[in-house]
Amino acid sequence: AKKIKQTHWMYYSTSMAESWNRRLRLEKELLPALQAGHLLPHYQPELDTVVQQVVSLEVLARWFHPTLGFISPQEFIPIAEESAQLQALTEGLIQHALKDFIYWQHHCGYRGMLSINVTSQLVSEDSFCEFLVKIKKECGVADGLLELELTENMQLFESPFIQQKLRLLQENGFRIAIDDFGSGYSNFSYISEFPIDKIKIDKSFIDYIGESEKGEAVLDSLVLLSLRLGIDLVAEGVETEAQVHYLQLRECMLMQGYYFSKPIPAEEATTFLQRLLVN
Ligand code: C2E
Ligand code: CA
Ligand code: CA
Ligand code: CA
Numbered sequence: 001a002k003k004i005k006q007t008h009w010m011y012y013s014t015s016m017a018e019s020w021n022r023r024l025r026l027e028k029e030l031l032p033a034l035q036a037g038h039l040l041p042h043y044q045p046e047l048d049t050v051v052q053q054v055v056s057l058e059v060l061a062r063w064f065h066p067t068l069g070f071i072s073p074q075e076f077i078p079i080a081e082e083s084a085q086l087q088a089l090t091e092g093l094i095q096h097a098l099k100d101f102i103y104w105q106h107h108c109g110y111r112g113m114l115s116i117n118v119t120s121q122l123v124s125e126d127s128f129c130e131f132l133v134k135i136k137k138e139c140g141v142a143d144g145l146l147e148l149e150l151t152e153n154m155q156l157f158e159s160p161f162i163q164q165k166l167r168l169l170q171e172n173g174f175r176i177a178i179d180d181f182g183s184g185y186s187n188f189s190y191i192s193e194f195p196i197d198k199i200k201i202d203k204s205f206i207d208y209i210g211e212s213e214k215g216e217a218v219l220d221s222l223v224l225l226s227l228r229l230g231i232d233l234v235a236e237g238v239e240t241e242a243q244v245h246y247l248q249l250r251e252c253m254l255m256q257g258y259y260f261s262k263p264i265p266a267e268e269a270t271t272f273l274q275r276l277l278v279n
Contacts (some may be wrong), residue, residue: 022068026076029065029084034092039063039076041097044263045272046115046234046256049244054273055254056113056147057104059097060263061089081119087128090118094132098139100266108273115147115177120156123148123165133172143173149200151179157190166195177234183223192229199226203237206257209246216246223252 033039039061046056046134050234063071078085094116104110122128136146148169150156166176178191178197182205191199201222226233235247238257247255 023079025208026071026079027085029081030076030083030085031088031092033063034089035066038065039089040265041093041100042139042263042265043097043269044256045261045269046112046254048253048258049255050253052276054072054110054112054199054276056259057101057269058115058144058149058256058263059093059117061117062263062265080123086119087122087125090116091128091131094135097140098135100269101141102139104270108270109277110273113145113147113175115149115159117149117151117179119154120150120159120162123150123169123204124159124162124245129169132169132174136173144175147175147176147177147198149179152181152184154184157194163194170197177232180236182218188225190223191231192215196231198232198234200234200236200256203253203257206235206237206239206243206247209243220250223247223250227251 030039041059042062043057044056044060045054047053048055061073061077063073063076065071077086080089097114097116101110101114118128132146132148134270150166156162170176175197176195177200178196180202181199183202186276199222201219205215205219205222208219223233232254233252234254234256235243235252236256238244238247238255238259241260243257244255247253264272
């Protein structure tokens with residue numbers, strides 16, 4: 001019995017050491033990967049399903065490691081955050097994405113937005129906000145075309161400091177979107193006072209369609225609420241035609257999800273935009 005115990009202990013300790021080594025390695029290779037072009041933005045369109053146009057392209061970070069293969073942002077974004085590299089990473093991704101965005105404006109007649117995922121921590125950094133305002137000006141991007149997506153959390157809605165930062169960014173022409181809405185800290189009282197241009201309703205609610213009447217009831221009320229408040233509403237994670245029909249019947253016309261497109265590299269996004277132009 002003693003022997004088995006020891007083997008177990010050795011097994012766990014080896015796998016812990018392995019995951020620790022991987023973490024250290026990713027931490028060290030993150031910014032070099034960005035420089036080398038192994039870590040780069042992909043784009044997932046958000047569509048207005050009535051006029052069949054792309055209203056926004058969301059930047060989603062992708063890391064294709066030469067030896068470790070594909071690494072999910074769910075793994076490396078927290079690592080970047082904990083090692084104080086998320087600002088540098090995000091700024092690098094934005095610089096890259098803005099080049100693509102301007103190309104689409106000039107060559108594909110693209111009139112939609114570029115949406116960028118940020119954390120409330122990042123938005124509370126003066127130097128990050130200054131970066132945003134500066135690069136928008138340098139690139140000559142019109143007001144209302146760059147959007148910041150923030151995941152809802154307690155800190156976000158209860159910190160007057162963050163609210164003030166978001167107002168400042170709005171005054172500088174940025175739009176503010178709340179990501180994964182309904183998934184976490186769901187106190188709806190704030191959304192009438194909070195500086196919000198758009199709500200992205202969490203995929204879990206879309207998954208209720210045709211599956212749970214109670215879930216559908218909550219979804220319906222969120223749609224009504226955003227219509228009444230005049231806040232844009234995007235349904236995320238739309239995968240089926242039944243979901244599209246359900247949402248359209250309730251006048252939720254903005255959608256994103258695998259049904260329309262997965263996150264795709266810049267060249268494919270160019271093709272996607274051009275195909276919509278000819279249609
Ligand atoms: P998110 O911002 O909520 O992005 C949506 C995630 O759902 C993406 O996963 C996307 O690929 C996936 N998705 C979209 N449509 C569908 C669908 O129809 N079905 C299913 N099953 N999934 C769908 P991804 O790219 O793995 O990103 C995961 C999360 O990582 C993002 O969630 C976001 O919170 C974070 N993330 C990604 N890139 C960045 C970034 O550059 N900065 C920050 N701060 N976070 C990022
Ligand atoms: Ca997002
Ligand atoms: Ca989301
Ligand atoms: Ca999410």
